[in-house]
Amino acid sequence: MQTITVGPSRIREAVTMREAIDAVRAGFLDLAAGEFEMPTRTALRDGQFLVMSAHHRATASAMIKTLSLNFARTPAITGTVVWTETGRTDSLVADAGAVTTLRTGAAVGVATDLLAPADAGRLTLIGAGAQAPDQVRAVHTVRPLRELTVVATDPRRAEKLAESMAPELPGTHIRTSADVAAAVGEADIVCCATNTTDPLFAASALPARVHVNAIGSFRPTMRELPDELLAHSTVVIDELDAVLEESGRSATRSRRAASPGTTSSNSARRCPRPEHRGASGPCSSPSASPCRTGPSPACWPTSSWPDRQTTSPPNHLTAQPPDHLTARPLGHRPVPPYASTVAAGGPGAAARRGGPARRPVRRRRRTRGAGR
Structure with a gap:
C-alpha cells in the first residue's frame, strides 16, 4: 500500500488549462449521464470548512476533498483531495488549493466556451485573490483576449495580478480600474471572483450583450450578482441542489422573479431522463442517486419551461448550437433566444444577456466558488 502525494507545482506541471477544461467538460457529461454519486457538499462553521465527496461508477473510483477557507490568510484556500479506487491498494493525496483553483477556472472555461x-x-x-489567475487563463484559453481589465478593492493587488499575468497574455492590453461600473460596461465577458455580501454592480451597468461568470458566492449570505440581472437573464447552473442549499436566498428570489409560480419542491420536479420518468411526470426512480447527479441535477421545476424539458443525453456540451441560441448550457434546459444568460455552477452563476448571438461554430457555465 502506497500513498502518493502531489503538491501544487506538480499539479500545474501535469495539467494544462486546456486539459483541465476538457476534463471538466467530460466530467459534466458523465455527471449528466448519471455516472457519478455526488451528494451536496457539507459546510461546517458557516462555510469555513467544506467537505466534498464523489464516486465515479465507470471507474469504481472515489474522492474526498476537504477545504479550509480563511480569506484573511494567504493562501485563503487549503486542504487535501484524497483519491482511491477499488482496483488498487494505493491512494493519491493532492493539494486541494491548486486543484480547486484549476477546476473552478476550468468550469468557467467550459461555461464561457458554451455561452460567450x-x-x-x-x-x-472583479477580484484579485487566489482564484483570479485561473479565471483569466480559462477564459483566454477558449476566447483569446484582446483586453483584460482587473478591478479589486485593493489597487495594489490588482496591479500585482495584472503584472503577473502579462507574460501569459502577449498581445493583450492589460489595465486596472477602480470603477466597476465603467469596467463591466466595456466588457464582453465578466468574471466575478470575490467573497462579497453585496452585489458588485448594477445590472444597468452591463452592456446589452454580455456573458457573466460568478464563482464567489458559496454561502447564502454571499452575493455577487444583482437580483435584476438574475431575473432578466438566462441563468445556467451546474448543480441545482447545491445552488439552492448554498446560494439559496438570492437564487430562489431571483428565479421566482423571473418565473412566478416556480417551485423547488421535490414533488414538483421532473427528471430529464426518460427511464426515470413516471407516467405523471415526477421521477419514478427507486434510487435518488441517478437523478441527483446531473448538472441540472436531474429535475428542473416543472412549472418552469414545461415545454422545454429535454430527454436526450447532453450532447449540447459538444454539439454546435443554432445561430440564434447562446447554446444549451450545462443542464438540461435550453437557453432561449433574446435573453441574458447567467451561468451558475454550484454556488456560482453565469449569465448572458443580449439579442441573438451570431456565432458560427461555438459556444459556453457557471462555476462554483470553492467548488468541487
Missing part, C-alpha cells in the same frame, strides 16, 4: 459570443475578447475580472 465567438468574437468575445474583452474580459473584466
Whole structure:
C-alpha cells in the first residue's frame, strides 16, 4: 500500500488549462449521464470548512476533498483531495488549493466556451485573490483576449495580478480600474471572483450583450450578482441542489422573479431522463442517486419551461448550437433566444444577456466558488 502525494507545482506541471477544461467538460457529461454519486457538499462553521465527496461508477473510483477557507490568510484556500479506487491498494493525496483553483477556472472555461459570443475578447475580472489567475487563463484559453481589465478593492493587488499575468497574455492590453461600473460596461465577458455580501454592480451597468461568470458566492449570505440581472437573464447552473442549499436566498428570489409560480419542491420536479420518468411526470426512480447527479441535477421545476424539458443525453456540451441560441448550457434546459444568460455552477452563476448571438461554430457555465 502506497500513498502518493502531489503538491501544487506538480499539479500545474501535469495539467494544462486546456486539459483541465476538457476534463471538466467530460466530467459534466458523465455527471449528466448519471455516472457519478455526488451528494451536496457539507459546510461546517458557516462555510469555513467544506467537505466534498464523489464516486465515479465507470471507474469504481472515489474522492474526498476537504477545504479550509480563511480569506484573511494567504493562501485563503487549503486542504487535501484524497483519491482511491477499488482496483488498487494505493491512494493519491493532492493539494486541494491548486486543484480547486484549476477546476473552478476550468468550469468557467467550459461555461464561457458554451455561452460567450465567438468574437468575445474583452474580459473584466472583479477580484484579485487566489482564484483570479485561473479565471483569466480559462477564459483566454477558449476566447483569446484582446483586453483584460482587473478591478479589486485593493489597487495594489490588482496591479500585482495584472503584472503577473502579462507574460501569459502577449498581445493583450492589460489595465486596472477602480470603477466597476465603467469596467463591466466595456466588457464582453465578466468574471466575478470575490467573497462579497453585496452585489458588485448594477445590472444597468452591463452592456446589452454580455456573458457573466460568478464563482464567489458559496454561502447564502454571499452575493455577487444583482437580483435584476438574475431575473432578466438566462441563468445556467451546474448543480441545482447545491445552488439552492448554498446560494439559496438570492437564487430562489431571483428565479421566482423571473418565473412566478416556480417551485423547488421535490414533488414538483421532473427528471430529464426518460427511464426515470413516471407516467405523471415526477421521477419514478427507486434510487435518488441517478437523478441527483446531473448538472441540472436531474429535475428542473416543472412549472418552469414545461415545454422545454429535454430527454436526450447532453450532447449540447459538444454539439454546435443554432445561430440564434447562446447554446444549451450545462443542464438540461435550453437557453432561449433574446435573453441574458447567467451561468451558475454550484454556488456560482453565469449569465448572458443580449439579442441573438451570431456565432458560427461555438459556444459556453457557471462555476462554483470553492467548488468541487
